[in-house]
Amino acid sequence: MRLLCLSNGHGEDIIAVRILHALRAYPQIQEVAVLPLVGEGHAYQSAAATLAGPTQAMPSGGFVYMDGRQLLKDVRGGLVQLTLRQMGAIKTWAKAGQSQGRHQSLVLAVGDIVPLALAWRSGLPYAFVGTAKSEYYLRDEVGLLPRQSRWEEWEAWSGSVYLPWERWLMRRSRCRAVFPRDRLTTEILSQKRIPAWNLGNPMMDGLEPRSQPNLDQHPWGNCLRVLLLPGSRPPEAYGNWQQLLQGCDSVLSSFSGRKMAFLGAISPGLELEPLVQMLTRYGWRSMEDQSQSLVPGSLNFRRGNCGLQLSQTAYADYLHLGDLALAMAGTATEQFAGLGKPVLSVAGDGPQFTAAFAEAQTRLLGASVTLVQAPGEMGAAVQQLLTDPDRLQLIVHNGHQRLGSPGAAHLIAAKLVDLWHPGRST
Known part of the structure; x- marks a missing residue:
């Protein structure tokens, strides 16, 4: 199986790398390419993957959603031209695998609607790891959260933190799996006929301490x-x-x-x-x-x-x-x-x-x-x-x-392999 991983941010790159490392355990994964859409993707250096297209650091550092002025800086810094070149690179990667059959290639989108939309546009089957949105922004297990203004209350107008056009991309037949960041978001998306799996949040992986001081004997242990x-x-x-x-x-x-x-x-x-x-x-x-x-x-x-x-x-x-x-x-x-x-x-x-x-x-x-x-x-x-x-x-x-608990990256990797090669992920 060929895999192209798209991500749009440093944190998203790190999550993608954890999943890629887990996928390396499966011989079914024969080719891995990556395309960080934001920044230069330094986190991918340990992933032993091919860079599929151009990268470029933007003035905003990836925080274009925080401030319209940051988006303007990125546009002036070449964001539009970079995106067009990246779209071309994705198409080139997709066409390169046509001789193996479309079912042998997969695009893994990690982040938000940007990599998700580019994965859909590739024409290939794709999966989505949603890192940016959670239903907890709108509700908890009891119900909708109280908000300070009528405008803020309207954020829940579509019944989910994911907007209708985002859910449309997740509901396409080529979208084989969606991995939300928590159980509540998974439940809401599942109610809307989206193939969502609650396998945890890879953000909690890789946090094991390297050293363990004896706190009972350390000067700062009992404070x-x-x-x-x-x-x-x-x-x-x-x-x-x-x-x-x-x-x-x-x-x-x-x-x-x-x-x-x-x-x-x-x-x-x-x-x-x-x-x-x-x-x-x-x-x-x-x-x-x-x-x-x-x-x-x-x-x-x-x-x-x-x-x-x-x-x-x-x-x-x-x-x-x-x-x-x-x-x-x-x-x-x-x-x-x-x-x-x-x-x-x-x-x-x-x-x-x-x-x-x-x-x-x-x-x-x-x-x-x-x-x-x-x-x-x-x-x-x-x-x-x-x-x-x-x-x-x-x-x-x-x-x-x-x-969630640690281990999500390995569970997601196993599910991806099982979707393409049923029964071979164990």
């Missing part, structure tokens, strides 16, 4: 550990970092004298120097003692009886070590919530983590996220949270329900 997630996109993440440091000040004031550790999970794409400079301005001093590190190689800082550690390589370790998070991120926030842990969030200046994005994220993640109006409110919010055991237990259940 509150607060994860800091400023996001990954410069220069926005630097502004987010400053707001999170203000949030740290608020938490420290609310828990005066209590020993605690803050863990800064920093994207490899960010420069550490600006972050360290801000730490210095907020009263944190550097420490050389590596025995204080919860994870080897972390940068260590001290302020009073509290510690702060930075790492660009210990993301999964920090996710598991953190008891709660102060977050201004997208995917990272969802993954932390998926582990059953509470998140406190505050809106930034964008272009990604705006007030609208933060509000939508609270609908997506429900009880797992507390959205405050200013960083200075985080301390009181943490205090209230930690004195409410019933709410903490609800957050554990809610995170697992909305994000």
Whole structure:
């Protein structure tokens, strides 16, 4: 079987790579090609796949839906021309496999309507991994969520977070399978005669920690550990970092004298120097003692009886070590919530983590996220949270329900193989 994978964003690329790695276990997969529609697709470097067409980094960094001005920048940066060339490349790939028969080729679309529409346009059978939309944006298991305006209430006008034209693409005979991100979305799509399968969210795969410190004997083992997630996109993440440091000040004031550790999970794409400079301005001093590190190689800082550690390589370790998070991120926030842990969030200046994005994220993640109006409110919010055991237990259940368990990539891969070669995926 030949497979072409289309994805439109860095997070979507990562999810696609996890599925491709799982597919490598099946000898039925003889040829794999990829086409990242947004950015240069660096995540695919480990996938051992052929690049099927042109790629190009856009000024928006892929956040064109957040702001019309970002879309205009991308258009000026050559978005239209790039899309036309990519459409041509998809057609070329589809025609190259005609000698093997159309049933021997598959297009896997990962993301939103853009890769889904291009998969349909290829003329080949296709499957869709929907990462961008969830019914939780509109409803929970009880019913529709209350909204602040009549316009917002109209978002549910078609009976699903997926609009009629998106559902039309999923209902075509060539669309063999749809893999939504959660059970609720799967149930709604299934009611609308769409071949949807609830196999979990690949976002929760690959999060196993690399190191496991003995917390009973570690200096920071028996204290509150607060994860800091400023996001990954410069220069926005630097502004987010400053707001999170203000949030740290608020938490420290609310828990005066209590020993605690803050863990800064920093994207490899960010420069550490600006972050360290801000730490210095907020009263944190550097420490050389590596025995204080919860994870080897972390940068260590001290302020009073509290510690702060930075790492660009210990993301999964920090996710598991953190008891709660102060977050201004997208995917990272969802993954932390998926582990059953509470998140406190505050809106930034964008272009990604705006007030609208933060509000939508609270609908997506429900009880797992507390959205405050200013960083200075985080301390009181943490205090209230930690004195409410019933709410903490609800957050554990809610995170697992909305994000699912690890292993989705392997289940999706097995289902794809079984659809083309029944009985051979085991």
